[in-house]
Amino acid sequence: MPSRTCSHSPSGFGKSLPEQGLLLLVVLVLLEGSVLPLGAASSPDVSHQDDSHNHKVADHGVNATKKVFPVLDVDYHHIQTPFEISLWVLLASLMKLGFHLIPRLSSIVPESCLLIVVGLLVGGLIKLAGEQVPPVLDSRLFFLCLLPPIILDAGYFLPIRPFMENVGTILMFAVVGTVWNAFFVGGLLYAVCQIQPANPSSLHSIELLHCLLFGSIISAVDPVAVLAVFEEIHINELLHILVFGESLLNDAVTVVLYHLFVEYAGVGTVTVMDGFLGVISFLVVALGGVLVGAIYGILAAFTSRFTSHTRVIEPLFVFVYSYMAYLSAEMFHLSGIMALIACGAVMRPYVEANISHKSHTTIKYFLKMWSSVSETLIFIFLGVATVDGPHSWNWTFVTVTVILCLVARVIGVVGLTYIINKFRIVKLTTKDQFIVAYGGLRGAIAFSLGFLLDQNQFAHRKMFLTAIITVIFFTVFVQGMTIKPLVELLAVKKKQEAKRSINEEIHTQFLDHLLTGIEDICGHYGHHHWKDKLNRFNKKYVKKCLIAGERSKEPQLIAFYHKMEMKQAIELVESGGGVKLPSAVPSTVSMQNIQPKKPPPAKAAERALPQLPKGREEEIRKILRSNLQRTRQRLRSYNRHTLVADPYEDGFSDLLIKKQKMIELEKKIKEMNNYLTVPAAPPDSPTMCRARLASGKHIRISHSQMQTLNIYHHFTVR
């Protein structure tokens, strides 16, 4: 990304907004001031002038009147900057809360639009109050603080498989598509500005290079906007990854084009040599960024190998290494976004194998939280910055820009898809193309890049900014709002909500092996062949280095299986009661028998015991719940340094022993299959209860339940 040091905006927020908030404080303090006899010297100080004034008053006589000790004093200046930042963040979060309280609104209008409107309102209020609007969308702030969390969130949770499968398509769109957009828009804009020789307007003075620069700024699809809008429409995975991947990978192109044109706009000419250097620069920027990210990712993975004794700070490593990857890439003017993506994607499989379950949850929630706040702030600031200006509206320029952007995008997508479809196995249909073209939203990155331009060098900076903002508004509002109904109208395939099952996982792996084998038979070194080779290399060397202890040998399928079992166990414990066996033990064979699927508990109950009379159910529920309480209590106490023992990690060998016992017991009971009839036992023994229910019906499930209850009895009695 281009140099972030901006020469004309202070990094602070400006000293005006706090005065608004201070009015409130002043009122409060005045009230108190009237109650407590404070005296003149301690009256609220609204600005530092009063401060110094007081000091002067005090200084006037060396042993002058003893000042009444200021019991209550206001020193805003002391806490100004953090206070303002917190205030903005609070505003953003409250807005987010507010939108979701109004259900109808959030279903019609995407959040990004609402946030921009809020920003407009806030900016408008500030301007009405006569204060200077703080230059909030400062490029340094944006690129160094607001953008990284969003990108890290995207990179860490990037679905690798679909991404890699479509990486060719994504790269085509990102690289070729963006270059095409830039030149098309820039070139035609210049042409349009040159026409009308009759009445010379200010437009005539635009140079070609400036137009091309403008084109390159405006042509990049913005990941923040895409994320914000696409998250709400739930389209299928393929389209999502195409548009989103494109928005991420076009960063390298934007960097190179921007630098190129800024450099040479001063000189005035671009030669073929420069173009060639530009291409080389692109490769360096892109690959360099990925390399930097990968290095930091491996470092993070390696560090996480040793964190088994200090679980508390595990998430910190993930965040800090990633951020440093971003900053390092920025330092060399490489693509920071690609570095961040590479870092997150590389470190994830190894880190997740090493860290505790709680750290995993922490990382997930922190990333989501930060990226959510960042996104909200960005949109609000966009609104505020719009009010701020500076604007220079020019009908021709702005409308032509908007139209050209749309046209360029459509032509680009259609043309590229035509070429891409020759190489794809799953072709992109017209509907897909439409969504990809329509989803090309512009956002805050374009604005920040425009903001970075030097006013002296680029006379039309204001006009550019106005045009950029208009395009952003157009794409976010018009396209953002209409994409959801269009998706419905065109019946575009939506995201499958089904969770991954173990069958799928087994079959996916099976298929991978199968297809690799077929490729080997055909002698074809295709996609699967290389993937297989990479996996082998990974297993043999890399995993041993980066994953601690035993987990390094754990096949992927097992890891997946354990994850699923853990999830299920946690779900059971959280939902409490019902005809299920909760346990702190993550996986038991019998538990599966009771709840063969993961649908809501009610359904499981129905399936497991279709003829369970209500009274019995209540009894069983009571018994189970009382057992549950015991489990819960065990988990309650902990201190910061010794987190609660993760049953999954620490007692694992115990678990295996228990499981073995259960399996043996189950086998024994299966042998007694047909002998269970109505026993004459007292109703409060769960074992007998079960057996009674099972009388006469050969339901395999109930035997295991009985046996499990039996065993559970053993274990909880301890």
Place this chain on the structure above:
Amino acid sequence: MGSSSSSMDHIPNAEELMQETGFSAAHLLRLYERFEFLDKDQTGELRPEDFGAIGGLALNPIGDRIISAFFSPGQETVDFPSFVRVLAHFRPNGTNRTRNGTQQEPVNSRTRKLKFAFQLYDQDRDGKISRAELLQVLRAMLGIQVTEEQLQSIAERAIQEADLDRDDAISFDEFKKVQQVSPHPQTPTKETPLHPTEGGR
């Protein structure tokens, strides 16, 4: 596509094969060349040892299953038409059908592919994947680092998820249904390496 028609004459019943499997002439020729390459002693037929000579296949956990899939039960050798017929399962079924965005593939083609995969699981060809067969596959794929209990649990769970008629085995319909629920991009419908412009030897 510069193959002369003379080399096509070597291939017996080329026209019929092309009709039946849907391969183009170029594809067929390439497959024939590969067949001849594998057939070390030029008998015109392949035996299991010829397949075994392929390096990558030896490392493949289900390599032996794949090899046996080429041989019909009882047969010792594979001739070229059978070779091509098996590989035809992996041809992409996209050349002449109309697409309308939603994945409405012709049922027979996808079904055939799933059936092929199913048969690889179901070694005794009784139409169901029993627990033992599933365990075998898991054992092959997961290697020796996994304990028996873990394998048992996974197999148990897999069967419970898929087994709807509670016969402790997965029939072909249940198998299909499980794959239908979430169409992962890597379904057999989309895979073929056999594009003449792709890759090399």
